[in-house]
Amino acid sequence: MARPALTVALVLSSPALVESCLQWLPSNRYESVVLTVESGAALAAVLGPKQDDFDAVVLEQTLLDSQAREQLLAAGLLFPAVIVGEVKGHVDYHPEELHLPDDQLAQLGYNVDAAISRFLRQGRADGRQEDNSSSSRAVGNLSRRLEERLGYLGVFYKRDPSRFLGSLPPE
16 A cells, blocks of 8 residues: 655644544545644754654644744744644744644645645745755755655645555556
C-alpha cells in the first residue's frame, strides 16, 4: 500500500480536539503525528527535534503566545500551518498561516492543502530560498522537500493519491 502523501503534526492540548482533527484528516492522504506540549515546555522545543518528520502543522491557537512565536521564528521553525481557534484577523505564527474555527474542522484537510500551497507560493514570491540565514535555509529545505513529494508546480497536488494506478485494485 502506498504511503500517505503528507505528514501533519497535530500540536493540540485538548484530547477532544485531537480526536476531531484525526477524524477529518483521511489516512490515505495524511499521516497524522500527535505532539503533546507539556505545561511549561516551549513549543520550539517540541517541534525542533522533529522538524524533518512532518510537512505541515495544525496548532491550537492557545499555545501560540508572543513568546512561543518569537522562539519558533528565532529557531527557524516555519511550517505550513493551520491555526485552530478563534479567527481574530491577526498573525499568530507567520503570514502564510490559515485560521480555522474549531466548529469547522470538517474543512481541515482542505485547509492543510491550502496552507501548504500558500507557503510554497509565498516562498517563491519573496525569494526566501536565496537568503542565507538559517531560518531561510530551513524553509528552503522544507519547500524543496514538499515540491519533490508533491510534484513540481503542483502537478500531482490536487489529485487523490488513492486513484493513482499503483493504488488501484488489479481489475
